[in-house]
Amino acid sequence: MLKLEHFVILCVSLFMGGCSATNQLTMGAVEPARVSIPNEVTKIGIINRSIPSEGNKTIDKLDQILSLEGLRLDKEGANAAVTGLYDELTRDDRFESVALLESTELERKGLGVFPAALNWETVGAICEANDVEVLFSLELYDTDTQIDYATAMVEIPNNLGIKASVPGHKVTLNTLIKSGWRIYDPLTKSILDEWLTNDRVTSHGQGINPVRAVEAVIGRKEAVMQQSTYGGNNYASSIRPRSKRIAREYFVKGTDNFVTAKRRAQTGDWDGAAQLWTKDLDHPKAKVAGRANYNMAISNEINGNLEKAMDLASKSYSDYNNKVALRYLNQLRNRLAEKEELHRQLSR
Numbered sequence: 001m002l003k004l005e006h007f008v009i010l011c012v013s014l015f016m017g018g019c020s021a022t023n024q025l026t027m028g029a030v031e032p033a034r035v036s037i038p039n040e041v042t043k044i045g046i047i048n049r050s051i052p053s054e055g056n057k058t059i060d061k062l063d064q065i066l067s068l069e070g071l072r073l074d075k076e077g078a079n080a081a082v083t084g085l086y087d088e089l090t091r092d093d094r095f096e097s098v099a100l101l102e103s104t105e106l107e108r109k110g111l112g113v114f115p116a117a118l119n120w121e122t123v124g125a126i127c128e129a130n131d132v133e134v135l136f137s138l139e140l141y142d143t144d145t146q147i148d149y150a151t152a153m154v155e156i157p158n159n160l161g162i163k164a165s166v167p168g169h170k171v172t173l174n175t176l177i178k179s180g181w182r183i184y185d186p187l188t189k190s191i192l193d194e195w196l197t198n199d200r201v202t203s204h205g206q207g208i209n210p211v212r213a214v215e216a217v218i219g220r221k222e223a224v225m226q227q228s229t230y231g232g233n234n235y236a237s238s239i240r241p242r243s244k245r246i247a248r249e250y251f252v253k254g255t256d257n258f259v260t261a262k263r264r265a266q267t268g269d270w271d272g273a274a275q276l277w278t279k280d281l282d283h284p285k286a287k288v289a290g291r292a293n294y295n296m297a298i299s300n301e302i303n304g305n306l307e308k309a310m311d312l313a314s315k316s317y318s319d320y321n322n323k324v325a326l327r328y329l330n331q332l333r334n335r336l337a338e339k340e341e342l343h344r345q346l347s348r
Helices: 003-016 062-063 067-090 120-130 208-215 218-236 256-266 270-278 286-302 306-318 323-347
Strands: 021-031 043-048 099-100 136-159 163-185 190-207 240-253
Touching: 021 256, 021 286, 043 067, 043 120, 062 306, 067 099, 067 163, 067 218, 120 218, 136 240, 163 218, 190 218, 208 323, 218 286, 240 323, 256 270, 256 286, 270 286, 286 323, 306 323
Parallel strands: 043 099, 043 136
Antiparallel strands: 021 240, 136 163, 163 190
C-alpha cells in the first residue's frame, strides 16, 4: 500500500517535473553603451584631478602603522584607477590615441564629493594643447578605513617555533573606496557622464595586542590596488555596447503540435518549431491560439524581428487574454528601445 508521505512526494515530483506549461530558453542580445561617445571622436585624454584627503589620514592613530601603505594609499589607488581606465581604453580599436595628461594645477583635495566641474575654457585649452577631443577625468578618489577589534585567543609561535594559543586581539579592516569620474566634450560643451562608485575591501589580522593585530593584516594595499584598477577598467567599458543573455518562457502544452514543437526547440530547430506553432494561430480554443501567437512572437524575437514579435505578443494578450504576453510585450518594448539607441550610437 502506498503510504501517504510517499503519495505526497510523488504528486509534488509530477507537478514540478511534468506539469509546467512552459520551458525556458536563453538568447544573446546586445545592449547599448551606458555612455555614448560620438563616433567621430578618436583621440582621448585622461587627467587625474584627485589628491589624497587629509581627513582620512587621522581616522585612528593606529592607521599610521598599517605597514607603509597607509599614507600613500589614496595617491597610489587613484593612479591605479587611472591606469586601469587607460589600459582598457587603449584596447578599444575605435580610438587612434589615448593619452595620460599631467594635471597638477587641476588637482583638488579629496572630500568624498564631486568637485566643481572644470570650466569649458580650461577643458578646451587642455584638449587643444594635447591634441585630444574628449577628456576623461578622475574627479575624486578617497579611501576610508574603519578598524574593528575583538579579543580572542590567537596563535603565535613561541621560542621553540611551536604555535601556542594566548589571549590577544583580532582586527578587521574595512576599506571603503570612493571614486568619481566625469567625461568632458569640449566641442558640444557637455558633460557626457558623471559617475560615482563605492567599493569595499575587507582584511583580517590577529596579534597579541591591537598594534600587532593591525600589523598582521597583509595584502590590504594589494587588494585596494586591484579593486581600483578594476574600477578603472569597468568605467572604460561603460562606453561600449555589451553582450548579455536574456531569458524567455515559451509554451510547450496546448495541442500535439506544441508537444512536437517542444522537441524540435530542444534540438535547436526553432524554425521547425515555428512551423507547428503557426498551425494553431487560429485555433478555436482561445487559450491555445493565445499560446501559439505568443510562441510565434518568441520565434520572431529569436530571428531579430522585434516589430513582428510585438504585434504577435499584443494579439496574444488583446485577442486571447494571455496575461503572460502582456509582460512579454513590455520586455519587447524595452528591447526595441535598446536596439534604436544602439543604432543611434553606432551611426553617430
